[in-house]
Structures are given as C-alpha cells and as structure tokens.
Amino acid sequence: MFCVNCGQTLPPGAAFCPNCGQKAETPSPDAPAAKDVCGQPDHAVGGAPEKIESFMNYAIIITVLAALKCGTIINLVLGIAAIVYANKVDQNIQTGNYDKARECAQTAKMLCLVATVLIAVQVLIVALILIALLTCSFLPLFLH
Numbered sequence: 001m002f003c004v005n006c007g008q009t010l011p012p013g014a015a016f017c018p019n020c021g022q023k024a025e026t027p028s029p030d031a032p033a034a035k036d037v038c039g040q041p042d043h044a045v046g047g048a049p050e051k052i053e054s055f056m057n058y059a060i061i062i063t064v065l066a067a068l069k070c071g072t073i074i075n076l077v078l079g080i081a082a083i084v085y086a087n088k089v090d091q092n093i094q095t096g097n098y099d100k101a102r103e104c105a106q107t108a109k110m111l112c113l114v115a116t117v118l119i120a121v122q123v124l125i126v127a128l129i130l131i132a133l134l135t136c137s138f139l140p141l142f143l144h
Contacts (some may be wrong), residue, residue, distance in 0.1 A: 007096045052101050054089035055082065055108040062115045072122065075115045082111035 063079030092101035
C-alpha cells in the first residue's frame with residue numbers, strides 16, 4: 001500500500017506514513033478502486049505505482065563514453081542533461097505526478113538517442129580517417 005499524500009510505500013499494518021505522517025487509509029475490500037480525473041486507476045491510492053523507465057543507465061553510459069573521449073563536449077552535456085531528467089522521473093513518480101514523470105522520461109530518452117547518434121557518427125568518421133591514413137601509408141608498398 002502507498003501513502004495518499006507522498007506516494008511512499010507503507011509497511012504492512014501502518015497507521016501513519018513514516019515519511020510524511022499522513023494517516024494511512026486502508027481501502028475496504030469491496031470498495032471500488034480509486035480513479036483519477038480521466039477514469040484511469042489512481043496508483044497513488046492503494047495500488048502499485050506506475051512503472052516508468054527513467055533511462056538512467058543509458059544516460060550514465062553516454063556520459064561515461066563522452067568523458068572517456070569517445071565523444072565531444074556536446075555528448076557530455078547531453079549525457080548530464082539526460083541524467084538530470086532521468087532523476088526527475090523517479091522524483092515525479094514518488095510524488096504521484098505520472099504525467100510529468102513520463103514527460104521527463106521521454107526527454108531523457110531523446111537526449112540519450114541524440115548523443116548515441118552523435119557518438120556513432122564521430123566513431124565512424126574516426127574509423128574512416130584511420131582507414132584513409134593506413135591506405136595512404138601502405139599503398140606505396142604495393143605499387144613498387
């Protein structure tokens with residue numbers, strides 16, 4: 001069960017939320033499930049919170065790759081911004097703001113995708129330059 005005020009998981013049989021002190025409301029077994037204004041189940045009241053992918057692992061990998069010189073400063077900035085948005089996903093889920101959590105997750109995902117494409121293009125360019133240099137270096141050996 002979850003606190004109706006802060007969304008914190010309540011221990012079994014708790015009368016009050018250990019996080020915010022709100023009185024724990026136990027729904028009766030025959031009571032209908034709580035609904036939000038759109039008619040969807042309200043996950044902050046008695047149900048499990050909605051699972052929204054935050055893309056935190058992806059954002060960290062992008063940032064580490066950029067820091068290891070596999071990308072540019074742009075990739076580093078995109079990775080850090082993605083980490084910030086991924087962190088906001090979890091914060092918004094805890095407060096029950098699922099729309100904002102989904103919006104932050106989409107932003108984190110988009111930042112990670114853009115950074116991934118940029119890193120892939122940069123690695124491809126470096127590989128092509130390396131191939132060109134090696135070809136120019138060894139071509140005279142084959143022409144004699």
